[in-house]
Amino acid sequence: MIDYSALFRISYGLYIVCSGNREHGNGFISNTVFQVTSEPVKIAVTCSKKNFSADLIRQTGAFSISVLHTQAAPELFGRFGFRSGRDFDKLAGLDLHYDETTGVPMVTDGSMAVIVCRLEQSFDVGTHLIYVGETVQTRMLDPDKTPMTYDWYRQNRKGIAPPNAPTYVDKSKFGMK
Amino acid sequence: MIDYSALFRISYGLYIVCSGNREHGNGFISNTVFQVTSEPVKIAVTCSKKNFSADLIRQTGAFSISVLHTQAAPELFGRFGFRSGRDFDKLAGLDLHYDETTGVPMVTDGSMAVIVCRLEQSFDVGTHLIYVGETVQTRMLDPDKTPMTYDWYRQNRKGIAPPNAPTYVDKSKFGMK
Numbered sequence: 001m002i003d004y005s006a007l008f009r010i011s012y013g014l015y016i017v018c019s020g021n022r023e024h025g026n027g028f029i030s031n032t033v034f035q036v037t038s039e040p041v042k043i044a045v046t047c048s049k050k051n052f053s054a055d056l057i058r059q060t061g062a063f064s065i066s067v068l069h070t071q072a073a074p075e076l077f078g079r080f081g082f083r084s085g086r087d088f089d090k091l092a093g094l095d096l097h098y099d100e101t102t103g104v105p106m107v108t109d110g111s112m113a114v115i116v117c118r119l120e121q122s123f124d125v126g127t128h129l130i131y132v133g134e135t136v137q138t139r140m141l142d143p144d145k146t147p148m149t150y151d152w153y154r155q156n157r158k159g160i161a162p163p164n165a166p167t168y169v170d171k172s173k174f175g176m177k
Numbered sequence: 178m179i180d181y182s183a184l185f186r187i188s189y190g191l192y193i194v195c196s197g198n199r200e201h202g203n204g205f206i207s208n209t210v211f212q213v214t215s216e217p218v219k220i221a222v223t224c225s226k227k228n229f230s231a232d233l234i235r236q237t238g239a240f241s242i243s244v245l246h247t248q249a250a251p252e253l254f255g256r257f258g259f260r261s262g263r264d265f266d267k268l269a270g271l272d273l274h275y276d277e278t279t280g281v282p283m284v285t286d287g288s289m290a291v292i293v294c295r296l297e298q299s300f301d302v303g304t305h306l307i308y309v310g311e312t313v314q315t316r317m318l319d320p321d322k323t324p325m326t327y328d329w330y331r332q333n334r335k336g337i338a339p340p341n342a343p344t345y346v347d348k349s350k351f352g353m354k
Contacts, residue, residue: 006315011190
């Protein structure tokens with residue numbers, strides 16, 4: 001038996017994962033960003049196969065991770081978590097940096113640190129892909145902020161995971177409120 | 178350039194990952210446990226190839242995850258994080274449950290929830306393996322506790338990651354204190 005409340009005790013941060021370039025970039029909200037090795041520093045991100053970013057990360061061969069802080073504007077979640085980059089330029093009007101070597105955009109709005117990875121491996125786990133990249137650059141933007149955790153987001157913003165998230169729960173199926 | 182302080186802004190929980198059976202079980206402390214799909218519920222754990230558990234998880238074909246809470250005894254970290262199951266029975270004397278279908282032990286000491294997965298895939302990312310399993314059982318042990326995060330552990334227990342952890346930083350290399 002699966003008690004979904006137990007799964008909610010796994011801890012996550014919240015991030016914007018971007019790929020593409022200066023002409024055409026895109027990003028999505030992710031809670032599944034994890035360092036998987038330290039020598040070299042490799043980081044894994046999980047992405048729904050339905051996400052526009054799934055193809056774009058592969059095409060770009062790189063991705064950036066923006067670590068959201070607790071003062072990040074709620075608007076970022078609507079923009080990156082609940083709309084598709086197929087029919088909307090999610091990066092329009094935001095503060096962006098571009099990585100010199102890979103060219104990937106990094107969102108700096110609402111972010112306390114950014115990490116850039118060159119894509120090395122992708123693993124198919126069913127509905128989602130795990131992308132693993134070697135870190136080529138990290139930068140601290142605002143060390144005094146507090147990283148936003150998924151738990152904090154649920155408690156303080158009453159936020160939920162969008163349907164493409166690895167941790168999405170269809171509450172109608174389980175009689176949850 | 179890699180600023181390691183930026184990597185510390187990635188959020189993690191803390192877990193004991195166990196495998197084996199009633200006669201011979203073992204476990205290790207992990208901070209890299211994350212759900213990767215929701216239909217079905219699949220969970221990834223990262224394990225150093227040097228860990229005794231790396232082989233044991235494969236042999237067992239299953240693993241359990243105990244979600245540690247903030248009142249977990251410091252002794253658990255010494256036992257599971259800094260000693261090897263090759264020369265020490267890490268599970269001796271602990272409160273254990275055993276999963277009925279897979280037989281894997283679950284540590285309930287210091288834990289607020291347990292999750293049992295049947296191993297489905299393993300991915301080689303260099304020094305570490307990512308094991309992905311389908312969840313066969315979850316159980317809430319103590320919903321009123323607070324999950325221990327790696328950030329909380331670092332702040333309150335002054336804990337560090339052991340050398341086999343995916344997030345280990347050899348501070349002597351980087352002039353860090």
